[in-house]
Structure formats: structure tokens, C-alpha cells
Amino acid sequence: MTTALSPVTAQWQELFTLYLTIGTAVGSIVIALLIYNIIRYRHKPGSPEPADAPTPGKVPADRGTIGAALILTLIVTGILFTITLGTMETVDLIEKPPEKGTMVIKVHGFQWGWKFIYPNGLETVNEVRVPRDEVIIFAVTSDDVFHKFQLIEFKIGVDAIPGKVIWIWIKPADTGEYTIQCFELCGVGHAFMTGRLIVMEPSEFESWYKG
């Protein structure tokens, strides 16, 4: 994997890969089992009916045991348990920004755009500039309807809800331009409710921020 943009991004991608690996493995095994049974037990000309085949006008006998049910349940549970642990860990990381001295930028979603308010009162619309390698907290809310503030490349986003403030954080590792987009239907302008996240060298950011 290439170096991740931000610690949360790395963790998200690792977790997704874990789910994908287990999911693909489980899915392949189960579907293979299905196909194997379909082929192995297909009707062949001349082969006799199974002894317990459904008979018109007779309730079929029970088939299968409780033991089998327990084994089935345990298999499914075991798989789920593994991935649950991974998810709890990542949630903690997403929701606990690492250190003090971080920059908190208020994000206001509105129909249809994003307003950013910096600690010094500076306001920007649809474009937010941040320094590289710093912990940035976005405090997300909405001025009108339900939106979702999403940083596509960073693999993180959160709902923007009127009357509520929800925090997410990033620590961008690379300078560059990244996409912000609304991910909750919010009216006719939804498709164009995009913005840019610009990560700058800390020194360049300083001069921009002060100027």
C-alpha cells in the first residue's frame, strides 16, 4: 500500500482490506459450496428419486439436527467476532484526535456549498487550506438541511446536521488538492455541492493564514 494521506485513512484502508479479504474468502467458499452441490446433486437420467422426496398430500419429515444448527451458528459467529475487534479499534482512532494544539476549523454545510471558519475568524467558502503534518479538526454542522461532509481521498466523512456539531480529524501527509463532496441528498444543488481541500507546506500556510 502507498503511504496513506492521514493516520485515519491508513487505518480505514487496512480495515476495509481486512473485511474485503475475509468477505471474499467466505463468499467464495460459500458460493463454491453452492455450485459444488448443484453440480454433484443434479438430476441424471434414470437416477432414482431420493427416498424422502416430497409426496403430494403429505407433510415432509423433518430433516437436519440441532447440532448442525449450532455448528453453522458458531462458524458465522467466529468470523464476525474477528472483524468486530478491528472495527472497535478504528472507531477509537477516528474519534480521538491525538494531541492538543490542534487547529479546529468549523464547517457549515449549506444549500449548496461549504463554509469554513478558522480559529482566527477567517472565513472561506468551498475551499479550505490546511498545513501538512498538522492535526486538523473539522467541527461539522449544517445551516439548513441534512448534508454529509466527505473527504473522498482521505476516506472519511461525517453527517452535517442542523443544531449538531460532529468532529472528525485528519493529519495530511502530503500537499496537494483533494475533493470535498456532499454525500447526502440535499436538494437540487446536491450534485454540485463540492469543495477543495488544499494541503500546503506549513510555512506557506502560515503566510497565507496571517495574510
Next chain:
Amino acid sequence: MEIPLNSVRRWLFTTNHKDVGILYFITSLYFLVVGGALAVLMRLQLMAPGLNILQSAPFNQAVTVHGLVMVLWFLSPLAFAFANYFVPLQIGARDLAFPRLNAMSYWFYLFGGLLAAIGFFTPGGAIDTGWTVYAPLNTAKYSPQLGVTLGGAGLLMLIASVTMSTVNFLVTIFRSRAPGMTLWRMPIYTWGILLTVFMMLFAFPSVAAGVIMLAADRLLGTLYFSSVEGGAILWDHLFWFFGHPEVYIVLVPGLVAIAEVLPVFARKPLYGKKILITALIIGSIMSFMVWAHHMFVTGIDPGFRKFMTITTETISIPFGVATLAFILTLVGASIRFTTPMLFALGGVALFIIGGITGVFNSSVALDYYLRGTYWIVAHFHYTLVGGATTGLIAALYYWWPKMTGRMFNEKLGKLHFIVYMIGFNLLYFPMHFLIDMPRRVFTYPAGMGWELPNMLATMGTIVFALSWLILFINLYQSLRKGEPAGNNPWGAWSLEWLVPSPPPRHNYDGQPVVKADGTITIQPIPANGGHHIHETHYSKWPLFISLGMFVTFLGVGLGLPVLLLGALILIGSIVGWAKEKFIAVEPAEGERWPFANVERVRLGVWTLLFGEVVLFGALIGSYIFVRINSATWPAPGEFLNPMEGAINTFILVTSSLTAILALAGAKSGNQGLLRGGLIATFILGFIFLFNKGREWSELFSHGITFSSGLPATTYYITTGAHGMHVAAGLAVLIYLIIHAFKGRITKENHAGLEGFDLYWHFVDIVWLFLFPLFYLI
């Protein structure tokens, strides 16, 4: 009323479960075409970046109506087409418990769909908020157009339809089973429908409460969803408490359809039928404990969220077990690859994929990013189209010969399957790769890497749409020149295959009985068993009541004259219904565990009241929710007079006692006590409403209106909903009083009064919650 079988009137006035089933069948396929056409338009628009086939506003309407129609007006109703037709047959009954109510369910469903879709022809267009109708986008401030109100009205009619069906199916399955047809012996499809209606009973009232509050917000100016104390999160809770069970309400019939078809063509019994049923029961119950996984990133309480994560991951266990039971059914089988079997097997395969991607979404961490992306679209189409719809197509091919008496073309059926599977996967699989693309955008920029998956999905859409065309051609040809099917073309065991195809109107020439060893016989009804049964099979009132409701709701948009006309039709036809002599015979004996001693009407009222508990639970819960979120709230007595409330409480409680006296009078044959008790109950109920009205007008004269803050909003709407229930009770009382004075309520025949008493006590108990909550605390 007798009507020739080949007339139009038969279909308008029928109450026979098989006719109603066919009406549901045709209508649900009609809505499939509507929803499908919208989907094709959307996919054409998204075929490439920057197209202009469907602009933003019409796209939002298309995406919304597509979702609503497919889930609520196509999928569930198709499942209930089969349920209507086959549940009574499978349990050995002659019809559903309440045939007129069943016909009304259908008409409410149809008119509800028309209300939602009619919005396309109004200025501002149809509802465009997404099928989840999120707050506060759903309020008049952000979506003032009539289409949204009409969509809400359509939803309310659908909810009423579903509630009536729920009552009907529960009472039928518990009261009309043939002797020997124990619960465990019931065919798996009937089992699935039983669980589905249980889920419906508890899920739909929550969204009903939400839609009522939304209607109040839009029409009266209350503040539930425009305030931040209620707003987005309140709607989220109300909607998803319904919305997530709804997923299983749609899914379970598809899964049990697969379970019904697999053993027949595998020529082996279903593996672990009891295990499967137990798993589905657990899944159904758990479906009410996972709703907040739709709200993982709304900033809800982390502890609550952790609980919901665990329940969400756990709910995949019973459904995983179900899938494995399907696969194990094949072991030792001799599989016949008929069209229904191919669709059943295909459904299992697609459901596995959808189930696995669902586990991803149960992870809060992954959900921070996945929510709102096309990944989610891919996931739920694999479950609801791949699993549920494919399963129901298997059921369609399986039961078609029984419903029509004709076989379909096997070759065309197999062609349908191949084109369907190619189209489906080409359409939805690429969406997994659109994990970075937002849902519900009408266009997207080039250069994000989204072009290829979108192009593939659109091509898949065309192929998929074609596959449905093959189905329709096959069905049409089958009707015209299909081979006669005979009673049992598939060699299936269950009861519906013992009678001719299509079955006669009364289903069985005799009484089906399941013997201890599982043998099913149809015993002739003994000649000395008295007279021949003459059930009624037609009534015009279900259609007219539904029409009245439809016109009334239209009047909300078109103005007072239309509204009054609707109310007139509605009241007139309710009176017509009440006066009509309609005979629906309950079997003399049968399996009724555990409700052997609960009479049909009483069980119906009980069922209805369970739903009502959820409705008032949602209304009261919303009150508590906004109150907890409000910084200030008036002290007790500040705007409501506790003394007046106390007096009214006393009056209403007393009316419960007089209602008990009236019933005691009926049971003991004391007509004076009966009549006096009923009249006293009416007077007390009326005084209660009168006092309520005085209280309201006094508040209004002090300038406290619906929009004077959340205390007023919650007070008016919660007690208003209660007042409507009292008013409905009074209307029933008028009917009962007339009957009592005609001497029709007797020692032997007082089921209606008993049902009313239950209802009336319930309404009183609700008030016993409302009084302290609004007046004292």
C-alpha cells in the same frame, strides 16, 4: 350480490382472497414497470459524465419515487399477491378471516400509489427528498411543493393498507388453520408471511407517526422537524425504526419463497426447517434492534452506537444460518433445473454477495466513509433485488401454473434466467467500484475514474430491463396458449397442489385435515352437518371507502370542495359497509394454538391495538425526545390547567367503567344495562372531546397556536391524535347503539361490542399516560 365471473365488476367488488391476490399481482407488476422506467432514465443520465437527459430536479424526483415505489409498491405487494392467494390455501382455509378488509387493503394500496405518483403532474413535480424523506429537507421551508405532501398522503394510505393486511393475516393464520395443520407443519412461505406481518405490525406505526407529524408540520405549521430539538435526528429515529425492519419485511418473503421452491425441485425436504424458522424468528425480532446503524455518523451516543454495531453484526448470524440451510437442502438431492429452481438458486447466490457486503456496513469505522456512497447502493440492490426479487420470481414461476391453470414456456424461462443474471450483475457489480461516488447525484465530473463502472451499469440496466420483457412475453403467451397445468405439475406436497388449477372459489370441496402421520386428506363436510355454507364474495364498499379516502387526500391539495366531496364519499361508504350483510365463515374447528379461546374479532382488535401502542409510543417518544433536547420548557400549569385535565381524566376513566357495564349487560342478556351503558359511554366520551375542544380554543384565543414552540406543537398533535381516536370510538358507538336498540347485540352475539370495549380501554390508557406527561410534569 352475484356477479358473472368474466365481468369488470367482479374485479372491482371482489373480496375473494385469490381474486385480490391477482389484483395485487397485476398492480405490483405495474408499479415495477413505473419504478423500472424511472431507473432506466436515471441510468441513461448517469451513463457518462455531464449528460442532460434528466436534469437535477427531475432526477431527484425519479430517484425518490423509484425507491418508494420499488420497496413499498412493488416488492412487498408482490410478496403479498402470493400471500393473498396461497396462505389461505396452504393452511386449508376458505378465505382470509376478514375478506372485505382484505379488499380494502388492496384498494388503499393502489390509491396510495396513485397519490404518490400523481405528484409528477403537479407544479413542482413529485416528491424529491429521497425515499428516506430526511428532515429538515422534508419541511415546507425547503420542499414547499405539493408533490411532497401527496407523497406523504400516499404513504399514509399505504400504511393503513399494510395495517389492515397485518390484522387480517395474523388472525387468519392463528384462527383458520385446518385440523392437524400445526404451526410447525405450516409451509415455509406461510411461516415467512406470518413473521413478515408481525414485523409490519410493529414497524409501520413508527413511520406513520413520523408522517403524521410531518403532515402537521407542513399543513398546520407545527415544529417537529423544522426545529433543531426534533429535526433530523428525530426523523432518523422514527424513519429507521420502521426502515430497518422494513428491509427484512421485504427480504423475508423472498427468502421463504426460495425455501418453498428449493425442496420441490431438489426432491429433498428443506434442511432444518425448524432451525430455519427459529433463525427467521430471531432475525425478525432483532430487526428492531439495529435501526441506528443508519445513524452511525450522526453523532449519536457512542454506547448506544456500540450496542447497535453488535446487534447489526449479530443479525447476520440468523440469515447466514438460513443461507447455509438452503445449501444443505441440496445435499443428497436430485436437482431438476426448471425455471423456478434456477431463480431460487440464483437468488441464494446473489443474496450471499449482498449479505457479505452488508457486514461491512455494520462497522461504524467503515461506515464513516461508506454512508452515502454507491457501495451502499450496490449492497442493498444485491439483497433486495438479488435476494428478495429473484426469490419472488422463483415463486412467480412456481405458482403461475396454479394461478392460471397453464404452463409457461420453459425455454423462454431459462432464457429469462440467463439474461436476468447477466443483466443484474453487469448493472450492480460495477457499483462496488464506485465506492467514492455519492448516491443520488444526477451527474458527476469526468476524471474521477467513475466513467467505466457507470457505463457498465447502464449497459447492465438495458440487459436487465430486457430480461423482464422476456418474462412478460412468456406470461402473455402462457395465458394465450400455455399447456394445461393439471393439479400438481411439480410434484409438490403442500395443500394448494391438491386442488384444481386454478382452484375453485371456495378452495376445497370439504374440510382439509392433516393426520398425525402428516397425511393430508380433504374430508367431505358431513351431509347432516347442516346447511351448505353461503359466503359472500363481493362488496362494493371497500372500493368506495378507499376512493373516498383518496379524494379526501387529493382535496388537501386541490381545495375544500374536493376535500368535502371525498369526506362525503368516505362517510357514506363507511355507513354502507356497516349496514351491509356480509358473511365470512370461520371454520368450525381447526388448529388455533395459542389463540383457541380468543374470538376472531377480539384477536383482530388485539392485533390492531399492538400497532396502536407503537403509534402512540412513537408520538410520546417524540415528545420526550424534543423535551429532553429543549433548553427550557414551561412549568406544569403554566399553559395547561392541571385541574381541567384531571376532570377530563376522571370523565374518560368513568366512560371505561360504563363500557364494561354495557358489555356485562350484553353478556347477561340485560338489554337495559347494555343500552344505558352504551349511551352513558357515548355521553362521557362526547363531554371529554367537548372539554378538549374548549381547551384548544382557549389556547388559540391566547395566541398559542400550532407553531408557538415545541410545547404547543407536541401538546396539540399528541392529544389531537388521541382525540381523533376518541372521535373514532364515538362513531363506532353510534353504530353499536343503533344495533343495541334493534336488539342485535345479544348474549350469543356481542363480539363487536367486546372489540369496542378493548379499543376504548386502550384509548383511556393512552390518556392516562398523556395526562401526567403534559399536565403534571
